[in-house]
Amino acid sequence: MLIIIGIVFMIISFAVSTRLKNKFKKYSQTSLKSNLSGAEIAQLMLRDNNIHDVRVVSTPGRLSDHYNPADRTVNLSEEVYHGRNAAAAAVASHECGHAVQHATAYSFLEFRSAMVPVQNVSAKILNFVVMLSIFGGAFLFSGGFPTNTVLLIIIACYGVLTLFSFVTLPVEFDASKRALAWIEQRNIVDPQEHGMAKDALKWAAMTYVVAALGSLVTLLYFISMFLGNRD
Numbered sequence: 001m002l003i004i005i006g007i008v009f010m011i012i013s014f015a016v017s018t019r020l021k022n023k024f025k026k027y028s029q030t031s032l033k034s035n036l037s038g039a040e041i042a043q044l045m046l047r048d049n050n051i052h053d054v055r056v057v058s059t060p061g062r063l064s065d066h067y068n069p070a071d072r073t074v075n076l077s078e079e080v081y082h083g084r085n086a087a088a089a090a091v092a093s094h095e096c097g098h099a100v101q102h103a104t105a106y107s108f109l110e111f112r113s114a115m116v117p118v119q120n121v122s123a124k125i126l127n128f129v130v131m132l133s134i135f136g137g138a139f140l141f142s143g144g145f146p147t148n149t150v151l152l153i154i155i156a157c158y159g160v161l162t163l164f165s166f167v168t169l170p171v172e173f174d175a176s177k178r179a180l181a182w183i184e185q186r187n188i189v190d191p192q193e194h195g196m197a198k199d200a201l202k203w204a205a206m207t208y209v210v211a212a213l214g215s216l217v218t219l220l221y222f223i224s225m226f227l228g229n230r231d
């Protein structure tokens with residue numbers, strides 16, 4: 001059953017990811033009438049929000065864009081950093097939306113950041129349990145540890161990962177909301193370009209939704225296994 005769940009969400013995730021890449025490719029072909037690059041848009045949005053201690057830098061990779069609160073940098077992929085199109089405008093302003101969240105102490109972002117160490121430990125424990133089940137399954141499930149104890153460990157770890165993935169959703173949606181409002185108010189985009197940026201960010205957000213739902217379904221599966229073993 002777990003394999004089926006994994007395959008189903010793998011297919012859904014692949015479909016959403018493919019759709020996202022196609023959208024960005026399509027909207028990357030539409031030049032902005034404002035003729036601003038992603039880097040220029042990011043720098044302008046930061047200045048408009050009185051953020052002067054965040055650097056905008058170019059980073060390798062495709063769709064590798066992210067905001068790093070540790071070193072206070074908005075990292076834009078080369079095609080976004082130099083791009084002068086609707087897709088670049090969407091991504092650059094979205095990542096700056098995270099910088100604005102950080103500067104204004106947005107509660108969900110702060111909670112998510114506080115969860116990162118716990119999330120990392122939970123992921124490592126899960127990886128260890130998976131490796132042990134593959135190479136030492138006989139020991140793990142036949143006397144080394146009670147099955148319910150192993151399930152409780154898995155449930156606790158997946159509980160953390162699921163909570164983290166759901167807390168990520170409002171963080172991502174809020175960053176997009178801030179971005180779309182700003183690029184419209186600042187006349188960075190015209191109505192048609194704004195629609196493209198909104199559509200691109202919608203599909204980017206869908207990747208997080210799929211990941212959260214996949215984590216939740218997996219968590220519920222292990223909970224049902226645990227409850228079944230107690231009967």
